[in-house]
Amino acid sequence: MEDSINEMKRKSEGFWRSSWRRFRKSKLGMIGLFLVLLLIGTGLLAPVLANDQPIMCRFKGEIHAPGLVELTWNIPFAKHVIKKSFPFDQAGFRFRKRFEREKEEGDWAWLPPVPYHPNGTSTNVLQPATTEHFIGTDEVGRDLAARMIYGARVSMLVGFVSVGISTIIGLFLGCLAGYFGGIVDVLISRLIEIVLCFPVFFLIVSIVVWRPPSIWNVMIVIGLVRWTGTARYVRGELIRLRDSEYALAARALGASSARVIFRHLLPNSLAPIFVTVTFGIAAAIAVEASLSWLGFGVQPPQASWGNILKQAYVNIQTAPHMIFPPCIAIFIAVLSYNLVGDTLRDAVDPRVAKS
Amino acid sequence: MFEYLVRRLLLLIPTLFGITIVVFTIVTLAPGDPAAMRASDIMDPEMSQRIQEDLTKRFDLDKPIHVRYVKWLGRLVTLDLGTSMSDDNPIFDKIANAFWPTFSVNAASVFLAFLISVPIGIFAAARRNGWFDRTSGVLLYGLYSVPSYVGALLLVYWLGVKWDLLPFSGMYSDDYHTFSPMAKFFDQVSHMTIYVVCVMYGALAFYSRFVRQNLLEVIQQDYMRTARAKGLKESVVIVKHGFRNTLIPFLTMIGLIVPSLIGGSVILEYMFSWPGLGRLFFNAIQQRDHPMVMALSTATAVLVLFSTLIVDLLYGFVDPRVSHR
Numbered sequence: 001m002e003d004s005i006n007e008m009k010r011k012s013e014g015f016w017r018s019s020w021r022r023f024r025k026s027k028l029g030m031i032g033l034f035l036v037l038l039l040i041g042t043g044l045l046a047p048v049l050a051n052d053q054p055i056m057c058r059f060k061g062e063i064h065a066p067g068l069v070e071l072t073w074n075i076p077f078a079k080h081v082i083k084k085s086f087p088f089d090q091a092g093f094r095f096r097k098r099f100e101r102e103k104e105e106g107d108w109a110w111l112p113p114v115p116y117h118p119n120g121t122s123t124n125v126l127q128p129a130t131t132e133h134f135i136g137t138d139e140v141g142r143d144l145a146a147r148m149i150y151g152a153r154v155s156m157l158v159g160f161v162s163v164g165i166s167t168i169i170g171l172f173l174g175c176l177a178g179y180f181g182g183i184v185d186v187l188i189s190r191l192i193e194i195v196l197c198f199p200v201f202f203l204i205v206s207i208v209v210w211r212p213p214s215i216w217n218v219m220i221v222i223g224l225v226r227w228t229g230t231a232r233y234v235r236g237e238l239i240r241l242r243d244s245e246y247a248l249a250a251r252a253l254g255a256s257s258a259r260v261i262f263r264h265l266l267p268n269s270l271a272p273i274f275v276t277v278t279f280g281i282a283a284a285i286a287v288e289a290s291l292s293w294l295g296f297g298v299q300p301p302q303a304s305w306g307n308i309l310k311q312a313y314v315n316i317q318t319a320p321h322m323i324f325p326p327c328i329a330i331f332i333a334v335l336s337y338n339l340v341g342d343t344l345r346d347a348v349d350p351r352v353a354k355s
Numbered sequence: 356m357f358e359y360l361v362r363r364l365l366l367l368i369p370t371l372f373g374i375t376i377v378v379f380t381i382v383t384l385a386p387g388d389p390a391a392m393r394a395s396d397i398m399d400p401e402m403s404q405r406i407q408e409d410l411t412k413r414f415d416l417d418k419p420i421h422v423r424y425v426k427w428l429g430r431l432v433t434l435d436l437g438t439s440m441s442d443d444n445p446i447f448d449k450i451a452n453a454f455w456p457t458f459s460v461n462a463a464s465v466f467l468a469f470l471i472s473v474p475i476g477i478f479a480a481a482r483r484n485g486w487f488d489r490t491s492g493v494l495l496y497g498l499y500s501v502p503s504y505v506g507a508l509l510l511v512y513w514l515g516v517k518w519d520l521l522p523f524s525g526m527y528s529d530d531y532h533t534f535s536p537m538a539k540f541f542d543q544v545s546h547m548t549i550y551v552v553c554v555m556y557g558a559l560a561f562y563s564r565f566v567r568q569n570l571l572e573v574i575q576q577d578y579m580r581t582a583r584a585k586g587l588k589e590s591v592v593i594v595k596h597g598f599r600n601t602l603i604p605f606l607t608m609i610g611l612i613v614p615s616l617i618g619g620s621v622i623l624e625y626m627f628s629w630p631g632l633g634r635l636f637f638n639a640i641q642q643r644d645h646p647m648v649m650a651l652s653t654a655t656a657v658l659v660l661f662s663t664l665i666v667d668l669l670y671g672f673v674d675p676r677v678s679h680r
Contacts, residue, residue, distance in 0.1 A: 193373075
């Protein structure tokens with residue numbers, strides 16, 4: 001008896017928990033999620049996965065951890081606070097050469113699995129896979145594996161930041177148009193309609209030349225162009241919800257417009273936005289690679305999958321080993337985000353869940 | 356119906372106006388003086404200076420932005436696209452020359468994609484969760500996640516370089532003019548093949564999923580049960596009663612396809628050295644050829660706008676349940 005009362009008292013399963021339960025059931029979705037986490041992990045851990053400096057070492061009797069220091073640079077502005085110890089902070093310091101020569105008794109080095117810097121050139125140009133370079137080298141003798149790892153970092157960063165920008169713009173304009181209606185709605189709806197008339201890539205290429213090519217420029221431009229879907233969805237949702245009883249109740253209690261929108265209305269329509277975000281990241285990764293290929297995106301020598309593709313196409317006759325790594329990486333990245341997006345769409349849709 | 360048409364056409368005016376403003380702002384805000392860029396190629400400094408001044412004057416680059424906008428709009432209304440800033444040829448001619456290469460590739464790939472995807476979609480939906488549905492579903496899902504340029508790179512490597520079966524650069528062979536008409540045709544087709552496949556496979560995946568999804572919805576309708584109860588053959592039920600009813604949502608797709616027919620893919624045309632509209636756009640952007648970029652963007656946007664309108668109107672004709680009032 002007491003048990004059944006406790007059973008009834010227990011809080012019912014929340015929306016996110018039940019969505020996650022449904023998500024977990026999909027094998028493909030979980031594979032996608034695993035690959036996504038793997039790619040994000042690769043991007044974040046790039047400095048200790050591919051680096052010509054050791055993760056940790058004892059050099060001339062002192063303990064250094066240049067790899068770990070670089071890892072902390074993932075945190076914004078940490079670069080200015082946490083610095084490498086001497087001599088690892090010196091430009092042009094070749095650790096492996098010096099270590100061979102000046103090693104003392106008891107010195108050791110824990111090197112990353114790919115012991116090359118992504119920008120470190122060598123005379124082994126366009127070399128296919130060897131034991132030294134796992135998947136070969138590029139046109140100026142840089143290790144391809146190291147460049148692929150750093151490319152993952154670029155792709156993940158571009159995906160998240162650009163979709164973050166576009167989602168914020170879409171939410172903002174969608175809320176304005178949907179909640180306030182009237183002339184604001186007319187103007188924003190027209191703007192959406194106008195932007196939708198342009199092929200996305202045309203628009204991106206036109207705007208991307210405003211500023212010198214760089215990874216930040218690419219992120220901002222993709223974000224500025226791809227917000228229409230979110231804006232349209234949010235507008236529709238808010239029009240549907242703004243006259244609901246609970247919105248009316250909140251307003252009657254004296255809540256401000258911002259509070260009604262952000263506390264009461266948006267949380268009820270947020271789930272499908274996560275689906276849009278996931279698909280958006282997949283698209284942004286593909287767009288970034290093509291922009292870098294065309295020379296509008298990430299600039300060499302910085303590594304990006306698009307830059308590697310470009311060089312692979314230039315050297316297609318002589319160095320076919322360069323083709324497959326970026327192709328496979330882009331395919332996996334796009335596929336895994338699509339898988340997560342599709343599974344998420346079914347998981348957050350209560351109508352699908354009931355059937 | 357007539358009233359609806361008038362209302363829609365009137366609504367087009369502010370949108371068209373907005374399109375021109377967006378195009379003009381985006382293009383003129385881009386840094387870099389187009390006159391200086393073109394004049395920089397000329398070695399003689401005095402000559403270079405003169406040409407730069409001449410160009411600045413001819414394209415009104417020294418006038419304030421609103422004056423230039425009004426002038427440009429005035430010419431646009433009379434369908435005068437002006438001349439290209441990079442080589443002084445009329446923009447209309449340049450677009451007309453680039454139109455056929457882009458259109459032929461896109462039309463061929465859309466046609467092939469339909470030809471293949473409709474049967475795939477029908478078979479997959481008819482035996483839902485059968486082996487064909489599952490295999491085709493997985494394969495198409497995979498294809499859908501391969502960006503066209505990635506597929507292009509792999510196809511160029513295998514078909515073009517490794518097995519040396521097909522050419523992958525330009526539209527014709529170098530000695531094209533010496534060929535017989537038949538050989539000319541085959542030469543063109545072989546130059547197009549890889550490109551067409553690259554454009555096609557993404558569309559193929561998209562269309563098949565679309566056909567399957569819509570057919571699955573139609574299959575649950577009452578009239579399908581009625582058709583079966585009448586004792587019709589299953590193939591007749593699926594194709595005549597089922598598939599024909601999916602053609603209405605298909606209209607939406609046609610609205611999406613028309614613009615893609617002329618919007619050349621920038622990256623694919625760049626890869627294949629294809630002399631089409633995408634490449635024209637890419638070159639114009641790089642040379643800061645403002646009139647060219649504006650003409651291409653406006654033309655594409657207007658085309659998109661009108662094809663959406665036509666599709667909306669067609670709904671009324673195709674589906675009597677939709678009424679335009």
